[in-house]
Amino acid sequence: MTSSPSPRPAPIAMADVTAARARIRPHLPASPAMSYPLLDDLVGHGIRVWVKHENHLPVNTFKVRNATSALTALLARDPAAAARGVAAASTGNHGQGLAWAGARLGIPVTICVPEGNNPEKSAVIRSYGARLVETGATYDDAIARCDELVATEALTRIHSTNNVDVLAGAGTMTAEFLEQVPALDAIILALGGGSQCVGAIVARSDMQPALEVYAVQSEGASAQHDAWRDGVARVGQAVHTFAEGIATGSTYELTVDALRDGLTDFVLVSEDDIAQGVRDLLRITHNVAEGAGATGLAGLRALAPRLAGKTVGIVLCGGNLDAGRLKTILEGGTP
Amino acid sequence: MTSSPSPRPAPIAMADVTAARARIRPHLPASPAMSYPLLDDLVGHGIRVWVKHENHLPVNTFKVRNATSALTALLARDPAAAARGVAAASTGNHGQGLAWAGARLGIPVTICVPEGNNPEKSAVIRSYGARLVETGATYDDAIARCDELVATEALTRIHSTNNVDVLAGAGTMTAEFLEQVPALDAIILALGGGSQCVGAIVARSDMQPALEVYAVQSEGASAQHDAWRDGVARVGQAVHTFAEGIATGSTYELTVDALRDGLTDFVLVSEDDIAQGVRDLLRITHNVAEGAGATGLAGLRALAPRLAGKTVGIVLCGGNLDAGRLKTILEGGTP
Numbered sequence: 001m002t003s004s005p006s007p008r009p010a011p012i013a014m015a016d017v018t019a020a021r022a023r024i025r026p027h028l029p030a031s032p033a034m035s036y037p038l039l040d041d042l043v044g045h046g047i048r049v050w051v052k053h054e055n056h057l058p059v060n061t062f063k064v065r066n067a068t069s070a071l072t073a074l075l076a077r078d079p080a081a082a083a084r085g086v087a088a089a090s091t092g093n094h095g096q097g098l099a100w101a102g103a104r105l106g107i108p109v110t111i112c113v114p115e116g117n118n119p120e121k122s123a124v125i126r127s128y129g130a131r132l133v134e135t136g137a138t139y140d141d142a143i144a145r146c147d148e149l150v151a152t153e154a155l156t157r158i159h160s161t162n163n164v165d166v167l168a169g170a171g172t173m174t175a176e177f178l179e180q181v182p183a184l185d186a187i188i189l190a191l192g193g194g195s196q197c198v199g200a201i202v203a204r205s206d207m208q209p210a211l212e213v214y215a216v217q218s219e220g221a222s223a224q225h226d227a228w229r230d231g232v233a234r235v236g237q238a239v240h241t242f243a244e245g246i247a248t249g250s251t252y253e254l255t256v257d258a259l260r261d262g263l264t265d266f267v268l269v270s271e272d273d274i275a276q277g278v279r280d281l282l283r284i285t286h287n288v289a290e291g292a293g294a295t296g297l298a299g300l301r302a303l304a305p306r307l308a309g310k311t312v313g314i315v316l317c318g319g320n321l322d323a324g325r326l327k328t329i330l331e332g333g334t335p
Numbered sequence: 336m337t338s339s340p341s342p343r344p345a346p347i348a349m350a351d352v353t354a355a356r357a358r359i360r361p362h363l364p365a366s367p368a369m370s371y372p373l374l375d376d377l378v379g380h381g382i383r384v385w386v387k388h389e390n391h392l393p394v395n396t397f398k399v400r401n402a403t404s405a406l407t408a409l410l411a412r413d414p415a416a417a418a419r420g421v422a423a424a425s426t427g428n429h430g431q432g433l434a435w436a437g438a439r440l441g442i443p444v445t446i447c448v449p450e451g452n453n454p455e456k457s458a459v460i461r462s463y464g465a466r467l468v469e470t471g472a473t474y475d476d477a478i479a480r481c482d483e484l485v486a487t488e489a490l491t492r493i494h495s496t497n498n499v500d501v502l503a504g505a506g507t508m509t510a511e512f513l514e515q516v517p518a519l520d521a522i523i524l525a526l527g528g529g530s531q532c533v534g535a536i537v538a539r540s541d542m543q544p545a546l547e548v549y550a551v552q553s554e555g556a557s558a559q560h561d562a563w564r565d566g567v568a569r570v571g572q573a574v575h576t577f578a579e580g581i582a583t584g585s586t587y588e589l590t591v592d593a594l595r596d597g598l599t600d601f602v603l604v605s606e607d608d609i610a611q612g613v614r615d616l617l618r619i620t621h622n623v624a625e626g627a628g629a630t631g632l633a634g635l636r637a638l639a640p641r642l643a644g645k646t647v648g649i650v651l652c653g654g655n656l657d658a659g660r661l662k663t664i665l666e667g668g669t670p
Contacts, residue, residue: 029367032364032391034393036462037462037463038458038459038462041462053391055621056367056388056391058369060621120618123373124373127371127372127373127376128372279658282623282658282661283455283657283658286390286395286623286653286654286656287622287623288617288621288622288623318621319621321621322618323614323617323618323665326617326665327662327665327666330658330661330662330665331662
């Protein structure tokens with residue numbers, strides 16, 4: 001796919017990533033990039049692994065970059081709209097990121113979730129002063145309610161993927177990572193909506209064109225992987241994964257082509273592989289990764305023979321793993 | 336004790352802390368100070384809690400400050416001694432900190448541990464290229480072996496507490512914290528050897544004289560607490576705590592007087608309180624605290640009524656909790 005004869009224009013340019021970095025800098029410090037000799041030993045094949053600790057950012061995830069990028073852009077472009085507020089349907093990290101950024105920037109945030117949403121996540125969203133609307137039985141119900149509120153209250157919708165400022169915010173992670181570790185040969189990213197991968201593809205074009213960008217999904221939620229392989233968009237494909245951050249059943253208009261043009265490869269890993277990644281990251285780094293936050297390591301282990309001798313970056317994030325599922329994983333199981 | 340009629344000179348001065356900050360800055364970034372609305376809710380009494388994430392430093396603990404301070408000082412003062420190497424007896428964080436700093440600075444490090452030392456910790460020490468000497472059945476045996484090696488190989492001993500450069504390194508945490516959160520009224524610190532508390536007492540004298548400094552120990556390892564109360568030094572008092580970082584049965588020459596003169600108060604918490612602290616920090620911050628790293632929160636909860644309405648700092652660190660004990664804690668137990 002990297003040799004596609006006529007690459008289509010990317011949804012964002014490097015200038016957008018650079019502008020996003022400048023906007024988020026007053027709010028978010030650079031997250032650390034760290035190496036662990038024991039992780040190198042685990043992965044083997046002479047690979048030097050760098051871990052980008054996105055879990056050290058507020059709300060423990062790179063999604064806070066996306067949200068802060070989008071809200072600072074809105075504030076600059078249309079202060080009246082920012083004052084009216086923003087809305088999104090989200091069950092997890094995107095909602096938490098928006099709630100944090102809204103509190104920081106003084107922008108009212110509304111997050112729509114299905115009834116019975118994970119109480120811990122709902123509590124975090126509320127704790128930052130966001131309005132939490134619990135509605136309907138499914139995520140689609142939450143989306144429908146969000147659509148209503150956007151219309152009736154003149155709110156600005158911030159989609160978790162189909163938003164150029166969100167994509168630019170996601171790109172700041174890779175731009176920062178390449179500055180911290182210029183020797184990176186490859187980066188391996190868990191893929192949910194695709195913002196982080198598209199951000200990496202755009203950042204590499206300017207900073208490190210030889211950087212290989214690999215995407216990873218769970219076998220239990222492979223919609224984007226399947227679409228990348230066969231070119232057929234997916235909507236509402238079933239998802240069965242404990243890695244909520246990548247439990248995506250659809251492709252997204254704004255990322256699907258850029259992924260097909262730009263990814264070096266796209267691999268699947270099992271749920272057990274992901275659980276093993278959580279255990280290994282905990283043992284070696286003493287950090288809690290959520291499922292999606294350990295998926296990069298699972299992908300790296302699958303790809304390791306191909307990446308022998310290279311310097312490889314993975315991303316650790318961790319907002320979305322509650323104590324019950326962590327307990328199951330520590331007992332050797334898979335949630 | 337704060338109104339002691341004739342305060343004795345502190346073992347270090349603010350100039351030592353400032354010099355240590357300059358020495359460690361090229362090697363260690365500032366650790367983040369973060370607040371969590373849900374943690375404020377948990378603690379109650381209108382207290383605003385700031386968490387200093389020392390677990391985001393290499394080897395997950397402030398001990399890396401102490402080690403880096405000591406080794407950079409040695410390198411500047413006596414490069415030949417640095418080239419011969421340093422030695423310490425340690426079962427945990429101090430040894431990991433020295434191993435990391437030695438690898439970073441090119442200084443050979445020898446760590447003596449008892450036979451059967453926690454294999455995970457031994458693996459980390461070795462992974463940074465340090466020589467690990469397993470010897471004897473007890474920590475005292477490891478100390479004796481360290482003494483021999485210091486004598487026969489002309490190594491420099493780096494004691495975890497009785498070392499002015501270690502104390503100055505520990506002081507950098509509070510100096511950094513006070514710059515990040517000038518509004519701090521109080522800081523609550525788990526106490527093992529006392530380096531962090533003495534560092535805080537010295538840093539406050541220059542930066543924020545009104546800062547209250549509270550120490551916390553486990554009821555199961557209360558030697559320093561008991562000595563602080565009755566003025567009688569302790570040696571080899573029994574310890575029963577899963578919080579290895581504060582499993583100290585003795586007082587230390589270089590910290591005991593400064594603690595008696597400078598601590599605002601010294602409280603004990605139960606092992607169950609510490610385990611609850613680990614659970615609460617995991618649920619709210621998604622960070623793993625070791626026992627000693629959750630003891631500050633346990634102390635804060637005990638002290639909360641006295642600190643109503645104040646802005647209070649605690650320290651989270653987390654290198655010393657293996658998966659087995661974390662599992663026990665997540666199951667609601669106390670290791």
